[in-house]
Amino acid sequence: MSEALDVRSLHVRRGPREVLRGVTFRVARGRLVALMGLSGSGKSTLLRAVAALEPFDAGEIRVGDVRLTPGVRRVPGPDPLRREVGMVFQFHHLFEHLTALDNVCLAPRHVRHRTPDEARAQALALLTQLGVGHRASARPRDLSGGEAQRVAIARALAMEPSLLLLDEPTASLDPARRRALGESLAELAASGRALLVTSHDDDFVRDFASEVLILADGEIVEAGAPRAVLDTPRHAATRALLAAQDR
């Protein structure tokens, strides 16, 4: 029951190309697992498969008590999976026509059927907790990259998922904000959630992840404690990844 995510020999094929070739890993509650790999290694595909945005071809994904089966496209709408998994996209995808507050309230109101007042109070609390309470009435286009990201995290957390997926959350942040984000995410993990985060940033992973997975050519080539893996890389792909970071 402590496993929030259990992925077993996951295969994803896109046309002739095998994007994921038998990926197996787990994320336990309370852990922040970082997923690293060069562009095209399959990180985003993995997150999208776990969020059931894209079907997979073989293997098994378990999110909490929900089991995803290969080749099945889940129907949009009320679904136990949606209570278990939240996602923060790299480009946030905040609803452009709604204020920050309404972005956070939308799903609790219409999917969880909270009253407007309940949803609003919860959303304001989340935005405040993440440091963007003062931006509640702003539209997405008027938010900075860091603010938009926090609103997107609040929107995902408002559905109280046990597993939170974040795609490249550090990509557009300066070092100070990266640190603040890391601390927020570590806090979320400490409060009992499972986090799976893709990142290119090895310093961020060293400082905040409880575990790192190195993905190369659709396979996990190395896994373990961040400092152990990143300070003494054994696999060529890991070395290539770190070399790419240094440039």
Place this chain on the structure above:
Amino acid sequence: MTRRLPRGSSSLWRRVAGGRVGLRVVAAVAGVLAAVRADAQPLPLKWAGDSEGGAPYVEADPRDPARVTGLDVEIAELIAGELGRRAQFVQVAFTSLDQSAARGDFDLALDGIEDTPARRASLAVTVPYYEFREVLTVRAADAARFRSLADLRGRRVATLGGTTAYELLLTAEREHGVAAVSYDDDVHPYEDLLNGRVDAVLLDNVIAERSMRRMPGLATQPDAVAIGHYVGILGPAQTQLRDRIDGILRAAMTDGRLEAILRRWLVWNDDQPRLYARIVQAAVPAPPTAAAPRASGWAMARQYFPWLLAAAAMTLVLSCLSMALAVCLGAAIAIGRVYGSHLVRGLLTAYVEIVRGTPILLQLFVIYYGLASVVRLPAFVAALIGLGLNYAAYESEIYRGALLAVPRGQLDAARVLGLSAWQTLRLVRAPQALRFALAPTTNDFVAMLKDSSLVSVLTVMELTKQTQIFATNLGSWVLPGALCAALYLAMSLPLAHLARRLEARWKAPEAA
């Protein structure tokens, strides 16, 4: 035989010849041209009519649709023959004959054209060649109760727009409380009389008799509501040619050639010899007095302005309702084409392509006249449905494009949050698509205001039609056209302004 020079060539000649440079060259060229001209055939007599109006005036020859036959065709040929010229037919829409004559598009128009004060004031008009009676035609069953316009209080009475009969009906509207209905042609009034859309038709006895022959079940009251005359019309400057034609017509009245033509087309009666006797004695009968004596343009504008306003209100109401229908239906079609099954998408695509690929005028005719045997829609409803269905096809393309323009990521985000497809559409996709669709939709609304003028073919009295009637009475398009344009602009400019404001508000949400 005088050669007719194209209009304006004499002034051009003066300008060129008046210049000092090249005077000799010009003179030499002119000499050659004159020599060539002298050998050439005389120019044909271009005469105009509308073959859509049909027998007995001008109709396409059933045996050879490239040719026309009719009493006016024979009179035109008679005149051309006497002038030593060949008659050449020019097809001009009946309602445009006056303007076209004033422009000089042809020499003469003959097509059962009524003698009116407006025509006498703005055009050169021949002596009358036929006397007709304005008669009231009703359904045979109503012959005993609808004997005159006074019996038709509260009833719809139809006629051809822009005619003396229409003026008579407008007078009867005030005096007897009948409702005048204007048609663009003289066949559909009788069809609509038979199928109950109107209760009487007021038109020339020639047309009434023709319709009674074609459609059983009609009865024409014997008493004439008014007397009128058919004349030929020419451009206002063509008085010389007009006088020659008058001479030819008088001669044909005396020697029986005109009678022979009218007898051949079964319209000869005892009224004609009396008319001819007066004409030959050079007494031209006064035009009918049903139309008020021609007032000045401004006085008529004052008189017509309330009617134009009422017509503008009709245009606005019709456009708003049709646009509402088009937007709702268009949105439904767009959603069906984006979310529907293969079958639904196929059917909706077919609908859009058929509607976009055929003329709206044809669609309006089918809905109003074509479906009359199945469902007899009132003109306004038919117009509303016709415009709405047509515009729905165009709106649906805008909305489909707008839905597809909402970024994929927005839909992914909605999906991860657990929104259903319908919730995603309602709460995320449609509101965002609306912003893409707003400007083109407003654009289409402005277009609708103007396209709504097409429904005058269904007897809806909207702004353009009312302007046309005004212009026909006034004998000029300048003032009515300017008033009409001002009214259209008064409706469309605020809309454009509103659209810009809405767009600006949605683009800069901070201001809201």
